[in-house]
Amino acid sequence: MTESEQVEILLVEDSAEDAELTLRALKKHNLANRIHHAKDGVEALDFLFSRGAHADQSTLRMLRVVLLDLKLPRVDGIEVLSQMRADPRTKLVPVVVLTSSREDPDISRCYALGVNSYIVKPVEFEEFMKAVSSLGMYWLLLNQSPR
Amino acid sequence: MPFLSTNAPVTRRRVTAAFALAAILLLVVGSITVWGLERIAAARGDRQDAVVVRDRLNRLLVHFQDAETGQRGFLLTGQEPYLRPFETGSALVRSDLDTLVQLTAPDSAVAGRVRTLTPAIEAKLSELSLTVSLRRSRGLDAALRVVLTDQGRLLMDSVRQIARGIGAIENGRYTDAGALVQRTTTWVEASSVIGTLLAMGFLGLAGLVQRRDSQSQEEAERQLAEMSTELKDLYEQAPCGYHTLDLDGLIVRMNQTECRWLGYQLDEVIGKKTVFDILVAEDRTRARERFQRLVGGDDIGTGEARFVRKDGTRLPVVVSSSVVRDATGAPWRVRATMMDETAFRGAREQVDRLNAQLQRHVAELEDLNQELEKFSYSISHDLRAPLRAISGFARLLLQEHAANLDPEGARLLGVIRVNTERMGRLIDDLLSLSRFSRQPLVRTPVDMAALVSGVIVDRAAAQAPGGAEIVVANLPDADGDAALLKQVWERLIDNGVKFTEGIKAPRVEIGARADNGTTVYSVRDNGVGFDMQYAAKVFEVFQRLHPQSDYEGTGVGLAIVQRVIHRHGGRIWAESAPGQGATFFFTLGAKGGAG
Numbered sequence: 001m002t003e004s005e006q007v008e009i010l011l012v013e014d015s016a017e018d019a020e021l022t023l024r025a026l027k028k029h030n031l032a033n034r035i036h037h038a039k040d041g042v043e044a045l046d047f048l049f050s051r052g053a054h055a056d057q058s059t060l061r062m063l064r065v066v067l068l069d070l071k072l073p074r075v076d077g078i079e080v081l082s083q084m085r086a087d088p089r090t091k092l093v094p095v096v097v098l099t100s101s102r103e104d105p106d107i108s109r110c111y112a113l114g115v116n117s118y119i120v121k122p123v124e125f126e127e128f129m130k131a132v133s134s135l136g137m138y139w140l141l142l143n144q145s146p147r
Numbered sequence: 148m149p150f151l152s153t154n155a156p157v158t159r160r161r162v163t164a165a166f167a168l169a170a171i172l173l174l175v176v177g178s179i180t181v182w183g184l185e186r187i188a189a190a191r192g193d194r195q196d197a198v199v200v201r202d203r204l205n206r207l208l209v210h211f212q213d214a215e216t217g218q219r220g221f222l223l224t225g226q227e228p229y230l231r232p233f234e235t236g237s238a239l240v241r242s243d244l245d246t247l248v249q250l251t252a253p254d255s256a257v258a259g260r261v262r263t264l265t266p267a268i269e270a271k272l273s274e275l276s277l278t279v280s281l282r283r284s285r286g287l288d289a290a291l292r293v294v295l296t297d298q299g300r301l302l303m304d305s306v307r308q309i310a311r312g313i314g315a316i317e318n319g320r321y322t323d324a325g326a327l328v329q330r331t332t333t334w335v336e337a338s339s340v341i342g343t344l345l346a347m348g349f350l351g352l353a354g355l356v357q358r359r360d361s362q363s364q365e366e367a368e369r370q371l372a373e374m375s376t377e378l379k380d381l382y383e384q385a386p387c388g389y390h391t392l393d394l395d396g397l398i399v400r401m402n403q404t405e406c407r408w409l410g411y412q413l414d415e416v417i418g419k420k421t422v423f424d425i426l427v428a429e430d431r432t433r434a435r436e437r438f439q440r441l442v443g444g445d446d447i448g449t450g451e452a453r454f455v456r457k458d459g460t461r462l463p464v465v466v467s468s469s470v471v472r473d474a475t476g477a478p479w480r481v482r483a484t485m486m487d488e489t490a491f492r493g494a495r496e497q498v499d500r501l502n503a504q505l506q507r508h509v510a511e512l513e514d515l516n517q518e519l520e521k522f523s524y525s526i527s528h529d530l531r532a533p534l535r536a537i538s539g540f541a542r543l544l545l546q547e548h549a550a551n552l553d554p555e556g557a558r559l560l561g562v563i564r565v566n567t568e569r570m571g572r573l574i575d576d577l578l579s580l581s582r583f584s585r586q587p588l589v590r591t592p593v594d595m596a597a598l599v600s601g602v603i604v605d606r607a608a609a610q611a612p613g614g615a616e617i618v619v620a621n622l623p624d625a626d627g628d629a630a631l632l633k634q635v636w637e638r639l640i641d642n643g644v645k646f647t648e649g650i651k652a653p654r655v656e657i658g659a660r661a662d663n664g665t666t667v668y669s670v671r672d673n674g675v676g677f678d679m680q681y682a683a684k685v686f687e688v689f690q691r692l693h694p695q696s697d698y699e700g701t702g703v704g705l706a707i708v709q710r711v712i713h714r715h716g717g718r719i720w721a722e723s724a725p726g727q728g729a730t731f732f733f734t735l736g737a738k739g740g741a742g
Contacts, residue, residue: 015532021539100531101575105582121531122539 008034008064012044012080013098014072022067022098022123029125034062041075044068045083048090064137067119067128069098070106078109085114094135098123158360165353169346176342183335187328194324197317200250200257204310204317207243210236211268211306218275222282222290233279237272244268257316264309271302388464388485391471394478396421396438408464408487410457422483427453427461441468442478451488463488516585523581530574538567569701576703580688583631584710593629595622595668599657602636606644615644615653615672622659623666627735631711638704639670639731645700646674646693646729665734673728677721685721708733 009031013019019037026032038044044066046052066084070077077097084090097110097118107118117131217233220226244265251257278299282290293299382389388405390398398416406413409425416425422438423431430453441447447468454462464485471480541563549557596619603617617640625632640655647653656671677685677692684690686709691702708731712719716736723729 017536017539018532021535021543024543100535101571101578122535122542 007036008062010036010038010044010047010063010066012038012041012066012072012077013069014039015069018069018098018121018123022121022128025123025125025128039073041072041077041080044072044080045075048080048084049087063093065132065135066093066095067098067123068095068115069121070104070110071100078106078113081110081113081115094137096128096131096135158356161356162353162360165349165356169349169353172342172346172349176339176346179338179342180335183331183338186331187335190324190327190331194321194328196250197321197324200247201314201317201321203243203247203250204313207240207247208307208310210239210243211271211303212236214240214272214275215303218279221279222287222294225282225287230279233275237275240268240272251313254316254320257313260309260313260316264306264313267302267306267309271299271306274299274302388483388487390422390483392422392481392483394442394481396423396435396481398422399480405485408456408462409454415457425454427455438481441470441481444470452485465491519581520585523578526574526578531571534567534570534574538564538571541567573701573703576701576707579634580703580707580710583634583707584714586631588628588631588714590626590628593625593627593632595625595632595659598629598633599636599640602633602640606637606640615647615655617644618654618656620656620658622657622668623661625666625668625735627715628711631714632735635708635711635733636670638708642704642731643670643672643674643729646676647672648674650674662734667732667734669730669732671728671730676723676725676727676729678725679723682721682723686719 009026011019011022013022019039023032023035023037026035036047038047042052047054048066068077068080072080081095081097084093084095094116095114097107097115098121099107099118100121102120110118116135119127119131213232214236215233217230217236220229221233223229244261247261248258248265251261274293278290278293281293383403385402385404388408389400389402390405391400393399397418398420399418401413401416403413406416409416423434426434434452437447437450449465449467452464452466454464456462465488466483466485468481468483470478471482473479541560544552545557545560545564552560599619599622603619636657640657643655644653647655650673652673654673657669658671659666659668661667675693681692685692686705688703688706691700709719712733712735717734719731719733721729721731
């Protein structure tokens with residue numbers, strides 16, 4: 001099993017600072033090594049659908065949740081989300097949207113596209129856990145990594 | 148007076164009635180007079196009769212006296228000449244009696260008495276004759292014996308008595324007839340005076356009515372003249388051309404506007420030119436066809452035509468024609484209205500230009516709106532990214548390098564974090580302000596009581612326990628956008644709770660009352676309150692009446708509330724005094740109010 005086959009969390013985030021803060025929050029709880037970080041929508045879609053750099057990998061086996069920023073270079077988050085929902089392989093993968101603001105008008109659009117939850121950045125671990133537990137994935141995520 | 152209303156038939160009826168009344172009155176007066184005069188004549192005759200009867204009676208008595216005197220003379224003297232008065236008197240008495248019988252025949256009462264008079268007179272006369280013949284044959288003593296029987300005196304007395312009775316009746320007749328004449332004269336005089344006056348009054352009234360009628364007729368005629376002048380003016384000076392043609396197309400009338408357009412004098416056209424003469428040569432055939440079709444009953448609608456001015460230049464017009472029919476319904480004239488096509492087109496172009504301009508403005512406005520939206524969006528993202536970095540890394544510093552920081556350093560980092568969070572909220576509030584201003588308003592019936600209790604339950608779940616006690620009175624339902632109204636309640640309740648912090652027994656009361664058919668909702672707190680001179684500033688963006696350090700807030704919340712209320716077509720206001728708490732009131736506009 002390749003490293004990417006063990007990935008349980010996909011973080012799609014273009015901002016280096018935001019990504020670092022999110023990763024640090026998760027790292028504290030030993031979840032960082034199961035995270036794959038995609039820097040834009042294209043990378044995210046390649047990873048999800050085993051294309052481009054991920055052509056030889058089957059990445060979806062362990063994937064539990066996608067943390068998706070909406071404002072991304074090249075292909076934006078909404079597009080990623082709608083492609084995921086349109087494809088039977090990713091249709092059921094939980095997606096938590098990362099948003100700059102609770103007032104973001106895109107939140108309602110995301111719900112219309114079938115997003116499961118949202119977190120306001122910067123991502124606090126507690127906030128992350130709240131979103132994850134609302135998806136019923138808390139134990140799945142934590143229990144599989146005894147270290 | 149309304150135009151042309153004289154109501155002539157009514158007036159005519161009134162005048163006729165007055166005349167008829169006057170005539171009837173005069174007739175009555177005439178009849179009364181004739182009747183009166185007849186009565187007077189009759190009464191006068193009556194009186195005359197009474198005088199004649201009385202006179203004859205008196206003469207009878209005198210003649211009777213003469214006869215008696217003659218008898219006495221003869222008795223005393225025995226001389227025949229003394230007897231003559233007796234003889235003539237007796238004859239005259241008899242003739243008087245005959246006359247009396249005749250005169251009094253119509254009056255039965257008197258005639259009866261006269262009839263009793265006859266035997267009395269005859270008895271007396273025969274007594275007189277007896278004594279006379281006794282004197283003649285046997286001498287004075289024999290005659291005196293008869294006289295001394297007193298029979299003669301008694302007979303004379305009875306005659307006199309009857310005569311007095313008749314005289315009294317005749318006197319009465321005389322007096323009665325006089326009174327009747329007097330009375331009737333008064334009647335006739337009175338009736339003729341009153342009747343004549345009344346008749347004159349009626350005639351005067353008729354005259355007055357007729358005069359008024361003729362005045363109103365004059366007024367109507369004046370108004371008619373005024374109206375026709377006005378109509379003529381309108382016709383002549385209209386901003387469009389008018390002409391009327393006979394069935395051959397000959398121009399029989401044309402208004403000044405069209406004449407001016409064509410550059411002709413009126414008398415150069417009327418009755419001299421056909422409408423085809425003033426058309427461009429190549430259009431004439433077609434125009435004749437159309438004209439025939441129009442007269443034949445087709446609706447040819449509005450068309451374009453090219454006229455030629457007197458100076459040879461062309462005048463394009465838009466013409467609309469119609470047929471005028473006579474009383475039998477046969478075509479009689481053709482009437483046409485025309486607009487100067489260049490002016491017409493000019494006006495249309497103007498409208499088009501303005502429309503285009505308007506559309507451009509609308510498009511610009513839409514662009515601006517979109518730009519604003521993009522701007523808001525980019526604020527939310529771009530402004531937030533560095534803020535997030537500052538706040539996030541400050542937190543990391545605090546968490547992971549706490550050991551290297553002295554307490555002052557930790558405090559300073561805390562200040563940084565608090566302020567970045569505040570700025571985040573500020574940006575959020577600004578965004579929601581712009582969102583609530585643009586978001587379409589969806590009006591539905593809203594259960595306000597349920598909405599408010601939902602807000603309170605959410606608050607209780609989200610906030611730490613404690614804080615003000617919130618009391619809700621009965622709230623009538625409303626018509627409005629439930630999502631936006633939820634924001635209103637949330638922010639007003641937040642506001643009330645916020646300003647009761649640190650107050651003893653903090654309390655926020657939510658209620659409603661009816662005012663002139665409008666529901667006024669209110670949120671009252673017993674908090675710090677504010678000075679009413681700043682009441683208007685409460686709702687302004689970024690306007691705070693209390694220091695940031697005392698009460699948390701961005702100064703946008705009440706601005707959002709006001710925006711939402713105004714979008715509902717409602718009103719919001721506050722009443723307060725420092726230390727007395729504050730009450731916020733709001734109304735919602737009626738259904739279909741400003742959205």
